Amino acid sequence: xxxxxxxxxxxxxxxxxxxxxxxxxxxxxxxxxxxxxxxxxxxxxxxxxxxxxxxxxxxxxxxxxxxxxxxxxxxxxxxxxxxxxxxxxxxxxxxxxxxxxxxxxxxxxxxxxxxxxxxxxxxxxxxxxxxxxxxxxxxxxxxxxxxxxxxxxxxxxxxxxxxxxxxxxxxxxxxxxxxxxxxxxxxxxxxxxxxxxxxxxxxxxxxxxxxxxxxxxxxxxxxxxxxxxxxxxxxxxxxxxxxxxxxxxxxxxxxxxxxxxxxxxxxxxxxxxxxxxxxxxxxxxxxxxxxxxxxxxxxxxxxxxxxxxxxxxxxxxxxxxxxxxxxxxxxxxxxxxxxxxxxxxxxxxxxxxxxxxxxxxxxxxxxxxxxxxxxxxxxxxxxxxxxxxxxxxxxxxxxxxxxxxxxxxxxxxxxxxxxxxxxxxxxxxxxxxxxxxxxxxxxxxxxxxxxxxxxxxxxxxxxxxxxxxxxxxxxxxxxxxxxxxxxxxxxxxxxxxxxxxxxxxxxxxxxxxxxxxxxxxxxxxxxxxxxxxxxxxxxxxxxxxxxxxxxxxxxxxxxxxxxxxxxxxxxxxxxxxxxxxxxxxxxxxxxxxxxxxxxxxxxxxxxxxxxxxxxxxxxxxxxxxxxxxxxxxxxxxxxxxxxxxxxxxxxxxxxxxxxxxxxxxxxxxxxxxxxxxxxxxxxxxxxxxxxxxxxxxxxxxxxxxxxxxxxxxxxxxxxxxxxxxxxxxxxxxxxxxxxxxxxxxxxxxxxxxxxxxxxxxxxxxxxxxxxxxxxxxxxxxxxxxxxxxxxxxxxxxxxxxxxxxxxxxxxxxxxxxx
Numbered sequence: 001x002x003x004x005x006x007x008x009x010x011x012x013x014x015x016x017x018x019x020x021x022x023x024x025x026x027x028x029x030x031x032x033x034x035x036x037x038x039x040x041x042x043x044x045x046x047x048x049x050x051x052x053x054x055x056x057x058x059x060x061x062x063x064x065x066x067x068x069x070x071x072x073x074x075x076x077x078x079x080x081x082x083x084x085x086x087x088x089x090x091x092x093x094x095x096x097x098x099x100x101x102x103x104x105x106x107x108x109x110x111x112x113x114x115x116x117x118x119x120x121x122x123x124x125x126x127x128x129x130x131x132x133x134x135x136x137x138x139x140x141x142x143x144x145x146x147x148x149x150x151x152x153x154x155x156x157x158x159x160x161x162x163x164x165x166x167x168x169x170x171x172x173x174x175x176x177x178x179x180x181x182x183x184x185x186x187x188x189x190x191x192x193x194x195x196x197x198x199x200x201x202x203x204x205x206x207x208x209x210x211x212x213x214x215x216x217x218x219x220x221x222x223x224x225x226x227x228x229x230x231x232x233x234x235x236x237x238x239x240x241x242x243x244x245x246x247x248x249x250x251x252x253x254x255x256x257x258x259x260x261x262x263x264x265x266x267x268x269x270x271x272x273x274x275x276x277x278x279x280x281x282x283x284x285x286x287x288x289x290x291x292x293x294x295x296x297x298x299x300x301x302x303x304x305x306x307x308x309x310x311x312x313x314x315x316x317x318x319x320x321x322x323x324x325x326x327x328x329x330x331x332x333x334x335x336x337x338x339x340x341x342x343x344x345x346x347x348x349x350x351x352x353x354x355x356x357x358x359x360x361x362x363x364x365x366x367x368x369x370x371x372x373x374x375x376x377x378x379x380x381x382x383x384x385x386x387x388x389x390x391x392x393x394x395x396x397x398x399x400x401x402x403x404x405x406x407x408x409x410x411x412x413x414x415x416x417x418x419x420x421x422x423x424x425x426x427x428x429x430x431x432x433x434x435x436x437x438x439x440x441x442x443x444x445x446x447x448x449x450x451x452x453x454x455x456x457x458x459x460x461x462x463x464x465x466x467x468x469x470x471x472x473x474x475x476x477x478x479x480x481x482x483x484x485x486x487x488x489x490x491x492x493x494x495x496x497x498x499x500x501x502x503x504x505x506x507x508x509x510x511x512x513x514x515x516x517x518x519x520x521x522x523x524x525x526x527x528x529x530x531x532x533x534x535x536x537x538x539x540x541x542x543x544x545x546x547x548x549x550x551x552x553x554x555x556x557x558x559x560x561x562x563x564x565x566x567x568x569x570x571x572x573x574x575x576x577x578x579x580x581x582x583x584x585x586x587x588x589x590x591x592x593x594x595x596x597x598x599x600x601x602x603x604x605x606x607x608x609x610x611x612x613x614x615x616x617x618x619x620x621x622x623x624x625x626x627x628x629x630x631x632x633x634x635x636x637x638x639x640x641x642x643x644x645x646x647x648x649x650x651x652x653x654x655x656x657x658x659x660x661x662x663x664x665x666x667x668x669x670x671x672x673x674x675x676x677x678x679x680x681x682x683x684x685x686x687x688x689x690x691x692x693x694x695x696x697x698x699x700x701x702x703x704x705x706x707x708x709x710x711x712x713x714x715x716x717x718x719x720x721x722x723x724x725x726x727x728x729x730x731x732x733x734x735x736x737x738x739x740x741x742x743x744x745x746x747x748x749x750x751x752x753x754x755x756x757x758x759x760x761x762x763x764x765x766x767x768x769x770x771x772x773x774x775x776x777x778x779x780x781x782x783x784x785x786x787x788x789x790x791x792x793x794x795x796x797x798x799x800x801x802x803x804x805x806x807x808x809x810x811x812x813x814x815x816x817x818x
Contacts, residue, residue, distance in 0.1 A: 023047045031560025032572070034118065037553065041065045068549075075545035083544055086536060090609065108525050109446050109453035114589075114628045115525035117558035117597030121586050122576040124632055128445030129640035136193040143173040144197055148204040148726035154488040156207055158814050160342040166208065171243025176215045179222060184237035186221075191447035195389040195440060196724055202393035203725035206498050209390055210343040214289040215240070217382040218375070218506075220247040220298040220322055227320075227363045227374050236296070236322065249298035250285035250348055251375070257508065263318065265301040265350075269309055269357060269368075277309060277357035277365060281323065283350040287505070291346035292335050297323045298362075299350075300371055316369035321360040329353040341498040377452055379506070384443045384457035387502050391468035392440050394495050395433040396722040398475040401491055401735075402429055403711040403718060404742035405479055408797050413768055415745070416478075417712045420701070425474035427653065427704035430711045432467045433721050434650040435630055438637035439464065455521040459626045462512040465502040472496050486814075487804025489734045514615035517622035522600055522611070525625075528554055529604065555601045561594035566693060579643045582635060585655045588695055589628055592662050595695075596624050599669055606675050617672055624665040631658040646717045649706035652699060659696020666690050714746055741793075741800035748793035751786035770794060 030043050048061060067073050110127065113119040132140065150166055170176065178194050180186020189197075194216055202209040215221060221240045224233055239245040256263045265283035272278045283301055291297065303319040305312065325332050331349040338345045361367045362374065406417030406426055416422045443460050446453055472495050476483040479492060486493050503509045507516065523530040528551035535543035564572050570587030578586065600621060603611055611618065634654045638647060670687030673679075710717050728735040755772050758764040758781045764772050770790075777787040806814065 023050070028560045028564055031557050032564050034557050037069055041069060071542075071545060071549075074549065075541055079545040079548055080541060082548060083536075083541055107451055107453060109451050109456055110629065110632065111453065111455045111521060111525040111625065112527065114593055114625060114632070115521065115597060115600070116527060117554070117561055117594040119590060119593050119632075121589070121632075121635075125576050125578070125636055125639050127442065127636060128449060129441055129636065130190065130192045130445050130448050132193055132196065133190070136189055136196075139187070139189070139193070140196055140200065143169075143175070144200050145726065147173070147175070147208075148200060149728075151201075151205045151208055152488075153205045153491075153494060156205055156342060157340070157494055160340070162208055162211065162342065170208075170212060174241055174243070175212050176243045176246075177221070177237075177241025178216045179225065180237050180241040181225060184233060184241060186237065186241035190444075191385055192441075192444045195385050195444055198386055198389035199393035199396070199440075199724050200726050202390040203397040206390070206394075206494055206501075207341055207343045209393075210341075210501075211290065213386040213390070214249075215247050217386045218251075218378050219249040220296055222378045222382070223298060223320055223362045223374055224322075226378070227367060227370075229358075229364045232322070232359070232362070232364070240296075245295045246290060246293055247296050247298060248288050248290040248294040248346075248348075249300075250283060250288050250291065251300045252287050253284055254286050263300060263302060265299065267301050267303045267319065267321070269303060269305040269316075270307065271309065279303070279321070279355050279357050279360060281321075281329075281350050281353040281355065283348070285348045287336060288346050288348055290344045291348040292333050292344050294325050294332060294348075297325050297330070297332075297348060299323050300375060303368055305368075310365065310368060312369065318371040318375075319368050320362040320371035320374055321355065322362065323350070323353060323355060323360060327353050327355070338501055339497050341494070341501060376454065380452040380454035380457050382457075383461040383506055384447055384453075387506060388436070388440050388443070388460045388464040390502060391464040392433070392436040393725055394468050395429065395436050395471050396725045398429050398471050398492060398495070399433045399711065399718075400722045400725065400727070401738065402426055402475050402478045404738045405482065405801075406708075407712050407745050408738065408741045408800050409482075410797070415712070417708060420705075422478055423704055423708040425477050426711060427707040429471050429474050429478075430707045430721065431650050431653040431657065432471050434637075434647070435634055435654045436464055436467055437721075438633040438654075439630060441640075442633040442636050455517060455524055456629065458507070458512050458516040458520075459622075459629055461506055462509050462517065462622075463626050463630065465499075465509060468495075469499050469503060472499050482801065482803050485803035485805075487806070489737075489802065489804050491734055513622045514619045515612065517626060518618040519612050521622070521625060522604060522618075526600065551601075555598065558594050558598040558601070562591075562598045565591035565594050566689075569693065578635070578639065581648065581652070582638065585631060585635060585659075588659055589631055592624065592628055592659075592695055595666070596621070596628070599666075599673075602675070603669075603673060606673070617669065620665040620668040620672075624662050627658040627661045627665070631655050634658070644717075646710065649703050649710060650717070650721075653703040653707055656696055656699035656703070660698045663690075663694045663696055666695065714743060738800050741796045744789075744793045744796050748786075748789050751782045751790055754781050754786075 026043055026047070027040075030039055035043075045061065045065075048058065053061075067077050110124055113124060147166070147169055150169060156162055174180075174185075174187050175197070177186035178189045178197060180188065182188035198209055198213045198216075201212055220236060224236055224240075228236070236245065240247060250265070251263070253263055253265065265281075265285065267279040267281040269277060269279055281299070281301060283299060285291070285299075288297075299321050300318060301321070303316040304314055305316050306314055308314065310316065323330065325348075329351040330353055331351070332346065334347055336345045336347065357368070358364045363370065367374075403417070403426065406422055407415050409416045411419075417426060439460060443453075443456060446456070472492065475492050476496060482490065483492055483496070523533065528547045531547035532544060532551060535541075535547055565587075570584070570591040573587045573590035575583045575586040603614075603617065603621070607614060607617075631654075634651060638644075638651050641647070667687070667690065670683055670690055673682065675682050711721070712718075727739070729739070730736040731740050752769050755764060755769050755776045758776060758779070759766055759772070763779060763781060764775060773782075773787055773790050776782045777784065782790070
């Protein structure tokens with residue numbers, strides 16, 4: 001009897017534990033599938049019934065179910081208390097007017113999916129992957145190629161100026177009017193074509209590329225096209241398109257760089273003698289491209305209306321205006337020296353400059369005070385085009401040069417590309433080139449649909465320029481002396497020297513990563529956070545209740561998803577139709593998204609309004625979000641280009657690198673996010689589990705070997721990787737010389753293999769291969785044609801690896817600092 005009782009007790013205990021575990025599993029799956037609150041209510045009721053809950057508990061549960069399932073009651077009974085607490089302790093961050101303008105500029109795009117915890121990769125893989133029109137292709141094959149052929153990068157660098165004939169050709173072919181609509185005499189090109197033009201010119205000369213890109217980026221043409229009055233468009237746009245007017249845009253100042261909202265340049269509104277509204281302007285700008293040669297200055301300044309002439313109060317806010325540079329009081333003509341890169345980067349000042357308000361303010365008087373929103377929206381587009389195009393063009397050029405050099409340059413009797421020490425940086429260059437192109441095309445697809453995703457374009461700018469910085473450092477390691485010896489034969493020194501320029505402009509990279517990508521992304525891309533802030537500031541309880549209750553559900557869902565996806569290593573996540581080898585990455589990205597969304601809410605909940613000051617932490621969140629985006633772009637490129645098997649090493653290497661960077665970001669968050677009372681659990685247990693059960697690790701050496709091997713073969717993926725840059729085929733110029741040596745070296749390789757095999761077989765003595773040509777021919781190891789090819793190849797290779805040298809007089813004549 002005692003045995004039966006003991007067995008019965010054990011059975012009941014097992015049943016209890018089974019019900020407990022089953023209840024937990026039920027709740028996790030209810031959350032995993034984003035079930036509405038009523039389903040949660042039913043599930044909890046079933047669980048309570050199964051546990052035999054007392055009547056009083058059932059009544060309490062029923063009352064709570066009514067409260068939380070009926071929004072008006074929930075708002076009155078529960079959310080109002082939360083709202084009052086938030087108000088009392090000022091828990092939510094205060095958003096300044098300039099921050100609001102930045103948050104409201106543009107739209108959210110795929111970042112919202114990635115931030116959601118449950119991205120729909122089926123939709124993300126259907127995003128546009130654009131191509132050029134016939135007209136745009138003709139422009140690339142004609143004027144753009146002709147312009148590149150005219151450029152001598154060394155002469156421009158040495159003389160520190162772009163020749164007048166190049167400037168004349170740029171104006172003649174309307175390079176400065178690529179974004180000007182056709183009805184105003186411009187080219188009206190797509191964002192893709194704009195990017196392609198900058199990418200190709202960047203592979204030839206950074207100085208020329210910069211001076212073409214700036215008028216087509218943030219500047220008068222962009223502002224006028226979107227916000228100008230008809231009179232302003234009709235006057236300025238045709239002249240800008242033809243290069244009759246040279247524009248610049250004055251935003252940054254000595255004390256207002258990354259914090260552009262703190263500009264001190266100012267204007268005062270007053271009535272002139274004729275009764276028309278006028279503005280007296282004073283400004284002091286720095287780092288303004290083209291200012292010294294500009295004929296019209298786009299100016300950002302703070303506008304005051306002390307007489308309240310517009311009826312909007314005294315401080316109208318930041319305003320954008322067009323100022324002819326020949327007006328009295330305008331000071332131009334001096335230049336900065338941006339790392340000896342000879343494009344016009346300049347200061348400009350204005351002293352009591354008088355302009356007509358309706359003519360000058362972008363959008364007329366109605367545009368007064370709207371400048372910051374205009375700038376943020378234009379920057380949201382511009383960051384996604386110019387600098388990513390420049391970085392991608394540079395990476396493609398490095399891929400072409402370094403892969404050829406790795407074959408042509410020999411040490412210890414073999415091409416240096418055969419050494420693993422060279423394979424490693426060469427593979428990094430090739431993989432980053434694949435990723436950069438994927439990011440570029442993916443973002444341009446959105447821009448050409450009229451979407452201006454501010455967070456994504458900030459990612460594009462930051463991570464493209466940082467990948468460019470890493471790529472040029474790898475290239476310098478591979479090229480060695482050929483990379484540091486300046487002259488017409490050195491095709492990468494200009495990129496190396498000028499790299500910090502892209503890091504610095506259009507929002508310094510440090511600030512872009514820590515303040516914009518996650519700082520703004522946490523509010524803009526989060527499905528509920530910004531709605532909460534706006535409802536909070538508007539004192540709108542109903543809207544706050546909807547956002548806050550949605551936010552709670554969002555946290556619960558992502559907690560469930562993060563737990564189950566972590567335990568299953570992502571295998572519970574759905575995957576779109578894709579290459580079988582890509583399924584694991586889609587699953588890992590779903591897992592990452594759920595964990596990232598949950599940790600974002602943890603950070604916002606724990607740190608509140610102080611989060612934006614924790615920039616080491618927000619930088620790690622930015623890295624995770626950006627690597628999710630980069631991985632999505634790589635997967636989209638692989639799908640769009642037909643799932644080519646030869647691309648798999650590049651795809652795997654890139655995606656594994658993304659996963660490793662994501663895990664690094666998670667590790668940093670677990671180690672440094674201070675949660676009161678439970679940090680020991682968060683860091684010691686959850687963090688330890690994350691490391692054991694990591695999202696991913698770096699690619700193996702096998703993938704880097706496969707990439708380097710593919711890059712050192714003629715045609716195939718090497719050509720596709722570098723498509724879109726200018727390839728000079730003249731054998732008397734370095735690119736043509738290097739490409740010729742690359743091709744000849746590959747042809748000679750088969751004959752060299754015959755000689756090496758003959759040495760191993762004892763047919764030929766053990767000597768360096770190039771000392772055995774005659775003997776190999778005499779013993780019929782190689783043919784007469786192969787003997788001739790080997791001798792020619794040695795001479796061609798030798799010429800290709802030579803670096804420039806100068807006489808003492810020539811050396812001093814090459815001085816770039818005068």
